Amino acid sequence: MKYTEEISNKLNKLLIKNYDAEKGYIDAYKNVESNDLKMFFKRRASERSDFAKELRTEILQYGEIPEDSGSFKGTMHRNWMNLKATFTSNDDEAILEEAIRGEEASLEEYNDLLTEKNLPPTIDSLIAKHRNAIQASINTEKAKLELVS
Numbered sequence: 001m002k003y004t005e006e007i008s009n010k011l012n013k014l015l016i017k018n019y020d021a022e023k024g025y026i027d028a029y030k031n032v033e034s035n036d037l038k039m040f041f042k043r044r045a046s047e048r049s050d051f052a053k054e055l056r057t058e059i060l061q062y063g064e065i066p067e068d069s070g071s072f073k074g075t076m077h078r079n080w081m082n083l084k085a086t087f088t089s090n091d092d093e094a095i096l097e098e099a100i101r102g103e104e105a106s107l108e109e110y111n112d113l114l115t116e117k118n119l120p121p122t123i124d125s126l127i128a129k130h131r132n133a134i135q136a137s138i139n140t141e142k143a144k145l146e147l148v149s
Helices: 003-031 035-061 072-087 091-114 121-148
Strands: none
Touching (some): 003 035, 003 091, 003 121, 035 091, 035 121, 091 121
């Protein structure tokens, strides 16, 4: 496997994760009652859309083909989020808990990629920027969870 193909494969994994997160946040936006949470989830969906655009650009710069949709696992997680919200008494709390779970999984993937020693500096800084934003999102979601629980 060529160096550029190896890097684009890793970036494509993150790209898929961001597609999944964006769709998850859109679903969360539709299912929460609180206007504050609606706006929060809408901003997170937009942020993840921006992350996906940035990753697509990097993949294309390496002459590779970016993925164009999310994963089956992401679809299943969103369906679980919707089902759980339907059957719980505090929908906003359940949705926040699932959002945190999804973000922590994303954070792991970003952390794994940041341990790679062979990434070009531009990709390394992009991944670090995304990772820091995801960590900030987790912190905010945990704070909001304390307020609704």
